[in-house]
Amino acid sequence: MPVQVVQVSPRVLKDSLPKSLREVGLQSLQLGRDYAEAYFQGTVVIFSQLTTLGNGTPFFKIVLQESENSSSTTTTINTLVFGKLAEDCAELIQQGDIVVVAGFGLAESVSGDSRHCCHLEASDEAGSTLYICPRSSSSQKASEIVAMHVAPKYSYTPxxxxxxxxxxxxxxxxxxxxxxxxxxxxxxxxxxxxxxxxxxxxxxxxxxxxxxxxxxxxxxxxxxxxxxxxxxxxxxxxxxxxxxxxxxxxxxxxxxxxxxxxxxxxxxxxxxxxxxxxxxxxxxxxxxxxxxxxxxxxxLSNSAPAAKLFDIQPPMFFQLTCQVVGKAKVDGSSYLLKVWDGTKCPFPSWKVFVQEDDLEGDGNLIHQLRNLTVDILLYDNHVQLAKSLKVGSIIRLYSLHVKIYNSEEKPDVSYLQFHLHGGTGYGRGFTVLSESHTDAVELKAFLDTVDLTSNEHSEPSFPEFDTTYIPLGSRVDRFQQLSVTVLTDHQHLDVTALSTIINSRHPQQYRVRAKLRRFEPVKLHQSVKLHCPQCNCLQEVPDWPEVDLIIQETSASCSDPKLQSISFCESVVWDTENQGQRHVATHFVKHAEQTQKPENSLILLEGGMVKEMLKLSKRFKGIIPVRSTEGSLVLLDLSAPFFWQGNTQYYGCKHCSKPKTVSNLSFIAALKNPPWDPTTIAQALGIVLLQYVFLMKFILDDGTGSLDVYLMDCQNFFQIPASEVLTSNIFQEIMERIMQKLCPMGKNLDQLPWLECFIKSYYVKDETEEKLCYRIFDTAIAEDV
Structure with a gap:
């Protein structure tokens, strides 16, 4: 077991460990040594929440304080746990527990805190084991330890x-x-x-x-x-x-x-x-x-009123406990539920038009209950949960809004609408009641007593409402003017007119509903930039001739043309054809003293040009361009990509990075399954990874005013990665199709679709003045755009 709970006192903890393990203290830790048969013991003083790295690997951080070596000036060390081992630790570890980390790796710490200059690394792939002695055990004598099946005694704090x-x-x-x-x-x-x-x-x-x-x-x-x-x-x-x-x-x-x-x-x-x-x-x-x-x-009183369908009095917000008999997707930001609670609504209510094939549920039952069901539209963040609902579930909706709608075309026609608006304000949302819950049992029993025959043959009193054919106007509600965007957070914010935002000089966040009058740049591939998350600098993505020139100039400065001997690589040199005796050295990174399969292996390429890197990156897991110096291999100038993987090239920030020699990759190569991903490699080489982002200017108009708003986003808004747009014709076509839908050519303002988005205002300083700018955030393109 990679994680073992040891119910013994700290004094006899060492006797419970395998005899083959040797203990090491903070003072004796040294980079480059093998700690596969060693262990470090410490007390948990801080631990983080379980998170996931960019490559999907679970990650958990613990700060351990050395248990016995109090003479050292540094008594704590960061311990990084990866994979399944991290998930198991996160469920067990508490502050004050004594932890033994066995079979760990050691790497230089880049955290910049006052702890040890190195950190421990543990993972299943490296064969690590963690022994946890709970703090409850540390206060007991060995003779007092009881069997694991006895329930622990918990104390509760008022x-x-x-x-x-x-x-x-x-x-x-x-x-x-x-x-x-x-x-x-x-x-x-x-x-x-x-x-x-x-x-x-x-x-x-x-x-x-x-x-x-x-x-x-x-x-x-x-x-x-x-x-x-x-x-x-x-x-x-x-x-x-x-x-x-x-x-x-x-x-x-x-x-x-x-x-x-x-x-x-x-x-x-x-x-x-x-x-x-x-x-x-x-x-x-x-x-x-x-x-x-x-x-x-x-x-404690229940402040949210609960109601049956037969006794609602619009307009109102209320709780409704009901059964789902049908459901359907309406568009990317709204979802339909057909529900009933056994009572009949006293007013005509709308019926949302959807294609029969799109409606999930028993068609015969839906038809039989047509005069007892009401249609509820759920928006934004509720859509994903609604998709997972099972027809027949008993649900409770909170802060459900019912109101009367009056038709502009037919003033004498009015009916009820049911909305579960986006966001979580006022507890808005819904939950599925368990089958054994009292309310669910009572509702099901009541539904079984309802006489469906009399309702089935009664005349329907509800008008059919087709969301796709309502004309767009200035007074119609949101469900009649479906937005082409989805809000991913902060739905509690109310919509603010652009005229109000323009007249406000205080930086804050807004929710807006407007139309995209035009955008820049028109050539969409020019919107892709490189962004540093630390210093916030932006730079253009170099084209291939520029990258080739940088590589040529950097390679020409090599001071040592001899083939380097690298302990964790196998190296070969080959000459290029018809290019004037240009030498290319390829260093194949080994694992467990063996070269891996090409698709799983990393190579360091010395003297290679763009066309060779593009060719090799299709076959190998990744390529790192390097050059020789006296005694070591180093990265090229960071104006060129430091890592090539598939069709994507990764750049580092020249201002924030502190490049290290390639030898720092040795600890990754020593892992059982080396994670040759950009984030891990960048951390090992002291590189601050630049992000590919879309940088665009949207000119929004809501009829009250016009506002220039910037979009800077990696992939959340368009739902496609910015890095792929430069190399993939498919993604370029998708982006062009999206922008044509958001801002169709030849249309006037009234004919443009609505965008619902969040923007935040902020000040940007230059040498002469402060300028108030606006930026889109937490907004995405709807699925059906």
Missing amino acids: LNELKGDTVVNLYGAVKFFKPPYVCKGTDYCSVVTIVDQSNTKLTCTLFHADRDTLPQIYRNGDIVRFHRLKILMLQMEKKLAVREFGGQMQGITSAGFAALTFDGTIGAPVIPRTSSKVFTFTDEDKKTVEDLRVWVESN
Whole structure:
């Protein structure tokens, strides 16, 4: 097992380790040595959240403090854990645990902190093993250690006794919550505000890659139990954070976070809702839940009104518990749900037109229930979750908006519309109730009693509404003017007119709805630039003749034409044909003393030109152009690409990079499966990697004013990588088609499609003045554009 939990006291921990391992301390660590049969022991003082690197590898960072060597001036060291080993560690490690890292690698640290100048690296591929001695064990005598199957004893902290920078276990009643929603990246997020008998409030922002791991909250008043919740102290000067979270304390998920949720109703079964199959729950826990239920009954009200379809009074926002009988995609930013709750809406309601083949569900049942169902449109961030819904599910929608729509063409015709708007403001969202939940059981039982025959033969009172044929005008709602863009975050912001933004001189964020009057550059491939994430400089992507010239000039400055001897490479020299005796040295990086297959191997190319690198990069995993100096190989001038992989070339920032010799790649080559990706190589060689970005200027117009807005984005807006546009005709055609859809030629302003996007204003200084600029963020092209 790569991760092993050792339930012994620290004094006998060493006796539990394999006898073949030798201990090393901080003072004896040296670069270049083999630590495959060695171990380092330390106490966990800091650990990060589990993250994912650019190549998809899980990553976890631990700071270990040397347990016994107190004479050293440096007592802590960074430990970087990769792969499955990182995932396992993140679930087990807590602050104060004693950790033994065996079979590690050692590399020079680039963090710039006050810790050891090197860092430890551990991964399954390197054959590393981590032994974890929990802090609960460290306070026990060896004779007191009990069997693993005995439930551990947890202590719970009242909300009024929380302290910053601690990891705690706690109970609370839900006062407000946002159902899990997709945030940036691949994680889900849920915001929960809890209170307890101390009348102290705590807002928790919870993240996890698995939606089911987040607390399964169905209503205000539910009881939650959180294990391993990290408490942060917010700074008062961060006004936005204080306004968002309502106080100084904030809870966030930490490694090993786990949640149980209970119905907050007195007398309901005390059955926890959780996706975990292993958890502890004692009689004392049951009493805590029941005590909180009694307190909730008299101290916490459910502020969100729940309603049945038959008693709604528009306009209103309400909770609706219902069953899904059909669903369909409408466009890239909206999704249709056909639902019923067994009662009949007292007003005519809209019916969204979709093609019959696009509608999921039992067609006969949908037709049979046509007078009992209502159509709900969900927007933006709710679309992805709606796609995963199963027809027949019992769901609860929060902050569902119902309003009356009056037709401009037929003033005497009015009907209801149901919207779940984008964003998570006011707890907006929906959740799927478990089959065993009381409300789900009661609703299903009620639906079974509904007489469908009488409703099936009654005359339909609902007008058919076709979203594709409503004329665009100044007063129609968003569902009638579908946007060609999708908002990926911050949907709680309200739309601001461009005239208001133009007259505001304070940098801030806005949500706008406008049309793209024109854009620059017209030649779209010219929009691709190189951007440094550290110094924010922008530069043009060199063309091939320019790159060839840089390589020629750099190679001509070589001081040592002899073939270098590199311990982790096999090297050969070959002469070019018809090019005046130009010598090219190829250094094949070995792994485990053997050369890998070409498609998995890296080569260092000395004296090669562009055409040779393009040819070789199609066959090998990657190419690094180098030149010889006295005793070592170094990179070329960073004006040229430092790494070639497939059709993509990677550049480094000349201002921020501190290039190292190629010998620093040796520790990567020593790994079982070397990750020859641009990020790993750049870190090893001291390179700050430049990003390919789209840089464009959009001239937006919403009828109240016109505004120049910049787009600088890697791939999120267009949903295509900027690096590929330069070399792929397919991606160039896709981008041209997108821009033709956003800003079709020969159309007047009224005929242009709507763009809904976020922009932020900021000041840019030059030598004479400050200029207010605007930039698009957290916006993407809709799927069907």
